[in-house]
Amino acid sequence: MTTTTLISGIAELVTNDASLDGGDHAEGLGLLRDAAVVVDGDHVAWVGPASRAPAADRRVDLCGRAVVPGFVDSHSHLVFAGDRAAEFAARMTGVRYDGGGIANSVRATRAAGEDELRDLVAGRVREMRAQGTTTVEIKSGYGLTVDDELRSLRVARTVTSETTFLGAHVVPAEYADRRHEYIDLVCGEMLAACRPYARWIDVFCEPNSAHAFTGEEARQILSAGRDAGLELRVHGNQLGHGPGVRLAVEFAAASVDHCTYLSDSDIDALAGAAEITVATLLPGVEFSTRSPYPDGRRLLDAGVSVALASDCNPGTCYSSSIPLAIALAVREMGLTPAEALLASTLGGAKALRRGDIGMVKAGCRADLTVLDAPSYLHLAYRPGVPIARALDLPGDGAPAASDSAV
Ligand SMILES: N=CN[C@@H](CCC(=O)O)C(=O)O
Ligand SMILES: [Zn+2]
Numbered sequence: 512m513t514t515t516t517l518i519s520g521i522a523e524l525v526t527n528d529a530s531l532d533g534g535d536h537a538e539g540l541g542l543l544r545d546a547a548v549v550v551d552g553d554h555v556a557w558v559g560p561a562s563r564a565p566a567a568d569r570r571v572d573l574c575g576r577a578v579v580p581g582f583v584d585s586h587s588h589l590v591f592a593g594d595r596a597a598e599f600a601a602r603m604t605g606v607r608y609d610g611g612g613i614a615n616s617v618r619a620t621r622a623a624g625e626d627e628l629r630d631l632v633a634g635r636v637r638e639m640r641a642q643g644t645t646t647v648e649i650k651s652g653y654g655l656t657v658d659d660e661l662r663s664l665r666v667a668r669t670v671t672s673e674t675t676f677l678g679a680h681v682v683p684a685e686y687a688d689r690r691h692e693y694i695d696l697v698c699g700e701m702l703a704a705c706r707p708y709a710r711w712i713d714v715f716c717e718p719n720s721a722h723a724f725t726g727e728e729a730r731q732i733l734s735a736g737r738d739a740g741l742e743l744r745v746h747g748n749q750l751g752h753g754p755g756v757r758l759a760v761e762f763a764a765a766s767v768d769h770c771t772y773l774s775d776s777d778i779d780a781l782a783g784a785a786e787i788t789v790a791t792l793l794p795g796v797e798f799s800t801r802s803p804y805p806d807g808r809r810l811l812d813a814g815v816s817v818a819l820a821s822d823c824n825p826g827t828c829y830s831s832s833i834p835l836a837i838a839l840a841v842r843e844m845g846l847t848p849a850e851a852l853l854a855s856t857l858g859g860a861k862a863l864r865r866g867d868i869g870m871v872k873a874g875c876r877a878d879l880t881v882l883d884a885p886s887y888l889h890l891a892y893r894p895g896v897p898i899a900r901a902l903d904l905p906g907d908g909a910p911a912a913s914d915s916a917v
Contacts, residue, residue, distance in 0.1 A: 513552030516904050517567035518578070521546040522885045526558060526741045526871040527581040528903045538849040538886070541870075548578070548831045550877040550904060557733035558871055559909040571904065579887050580880030581645025581854060581901055582833040583869050584672075584861025586768050586791055588824035589635045590628055590663040591653045597826045599799060608800040609750065610715070610806070613653070613681045620663070628666045635823065636670045639831045643899030645878035646859070648820075650713055652677030657701045664708035673863055675711035675744060676702065681722040688792030693729055698735035711765075712736030714747040716755040726754030733762050734823050742864070748772045749796070766791045766818065766862040771805050781815040782887050789862040791818040794839035795828035808845030818858035819851060838894035877904070890913040 531541035547564035549557035553607035557565060589675075598612045620628070632649070639647055649671055651663035660678050665786050667674045678697040686693035702712070714732045717723035723746075724732065733743050743762050747755020749769035757775040758765035763784075768791040790810055797804045810817055819840050823831040833855050840851040860869030867876050879902040882889060889898055 514569065515556060515567040516550045517547060517564055517570045518550065518573060518879070518902075519547045519561050519564060519570060520573040521548070521561070521578045522575045523577040523887065524548070524558070524871065525783040525887050526575070527580055527853060528558075528870055528872050538847070539853055540849050542604055546578075548679065548871060548879065550875075553877055554597055554773065555871060555873055555877050557873060559743055560773045563686055569905070570741060573881060575885060577882040577884055577886050577889070578871070578902070579643075580856040580869050580871050580882050580903050581880045582641060582643050582855050582899075583646045583863065583865070584644045584820050584823075584833055585648045585766065585818055585859040585862040586793060586820035586822050586832075587647055587649055587831070588652055588677075588822070589632050589647070589649045590651060590666050591616045591620050591825050592623035592628065592631060593825065594829065599829070600898050602800055608802070608827060609683055610717065610720050613722065616653045616825050617655055617683060621656070621659050625662055625666065628662070629669060632666050632670055635831060639821075639823075640901045642832050642834060642897065643834055643880035643901055644821075644831070645880065645901050646673065646863070646865070647671050648673035648711070648863060649673060650675040651705065651709075652676040652680030652681075652713075655680065655683040657696070659703050660701055661704045661708065661908055666703050668708050672710065674709050675713045676705040676709040676736070676741065677715070678702070678705065679714040679729070681715065682724075690728075694724075694731060697732060702735055702739050706739050706741065709741055711744050712739075712741040713746060716753065716758060717746075717750045718753045719751045723750075726758055729755070729758055733758070733764070737762070744768065748777065756790075757778065758782060760788050763787050765789065765864050768794065768820070768822070770810075771797065771802055773805060776816065778813050780808065782813045783812055785816045789816045789818045789858060790856075791820050791862050792840065793820055793822040793828065794836050794844060795832070796822050797843070797878045798839055799828045799830070800818065804839070804843040806845060811846065811850060816858065816861055817850075817854045818862040819854040820859060820862075833892050834899050835894065838891045841891040842894075851891060852887050
């Protein structure tokens with residue numbers, strides 16, 4: 512039998528259950544004031560006003576804090592060793608990002624032991640949880656040999672089921688003058704080895720980069736992944752205009768990520784595919800590469816489904832902070848605080864095709880994020896202040912009916 516926990520003292524609860532919207536708040540957040548949540552095991556059992564809360568085995572009092580759905584970070588590259596701080600410093604003086612630095616992370620990652628990689632990833636996931644993230648997608652892509660990609664995915668699988676095979680991150684140096692052989696390896700032996708450890712396949716499609724993959728190459732890689740039973744995601748339109756977005760829509764990918772440079776026809780294609788393909792915005796990348804921010808307002812107004820994610824990686828954004836992404840999306844991309852929160856919770860869930868996360872609703876996973884603040888508005892209003900953390904409920908066996916402020 513599982514233990515039930517009544518979480519009370521919630522000044523403002525964001526449920527993302529639009530059916531609860533009413534009155535002056537109709538932004539889709541399903542806001543409840545003076546709310547309570549009952550958790551049964553790892554699922555939400557009840558949500559409503561505190562005055563009508565049912566009894567439970569134990570109680571947690573949040574003393575007037577706000578609660579939001581746990582952040583769903585649908586794009587990260589956590590399996591890497593070393594860092595590229597010097598590359599970041601050079602970019603701040605005007606050096607352009609072109610993907611060439613990925614080779615440095617590949618070298619460092621190949622040289623690391625599996626235990627070391629596992630510890631690094633576990634530490635990064637802890638760091639995310641301490642900032643309110645409760646689900647994370649993790650890509651391979653710094654191994655680029657059959658064994659190193661397989662090892663990266665094995666490590667990623669120790670912390671999440673949302674694992675993505677990204678053997679097509681860049682063409683590694685040893686294949687520079689025979690890229691077709693590398694693509695054949697990715698689509699053949701590497702894919703077959705990685706398949707059991709991956710839910711998704713991804714490709715870095717940038718026709719104007721010497722390191723990434725053209726539209727035609729990306730098409731070959733996505734087709735092979737789909738034939739092997741993987742679901743599809745695309746890195747597209749990060750470094751310039753290109754075919755990534757349209758390819759993602761054509762292949763019914765769950766998400767196309769970055770979308771920094773979009774044409775009118777890209778936006779039309781995304782709007783037409785809003786039920787299937789999400790545009791995942793990664794504002795930490797524009798921040799850390801001094802790139803122009805995409806116009807998120809325009810995407811939302813056009814009817815595009817939008818997610819916000821961290822893209823935590825050693826090259827373009829070594830930040831695991833979804834609150835930072837929210838603040839940047841509001842300040843630089845034209846999203847309202849409510850839209851940015853929806854994009855980093857429900858939007859991330861949609862980008863991962865998950866119906867059990869991104870909301871606080873009976874039957875969903877009990878992934879709750881507590882804010883040391885009275886309202887979700889503080890996420891964008893107090894940038895850089897560590898107000899968000901994932902709620903850890905006491906495990907079974909903890910004292911019953913204990914009043915604990917977390
Ligand atoms: N652009 C491709 N991949 C990563 C960056 C990887 C790196 O530079 O290490 C990204 O999402 O930005
Ligand atoms: Zn990425």
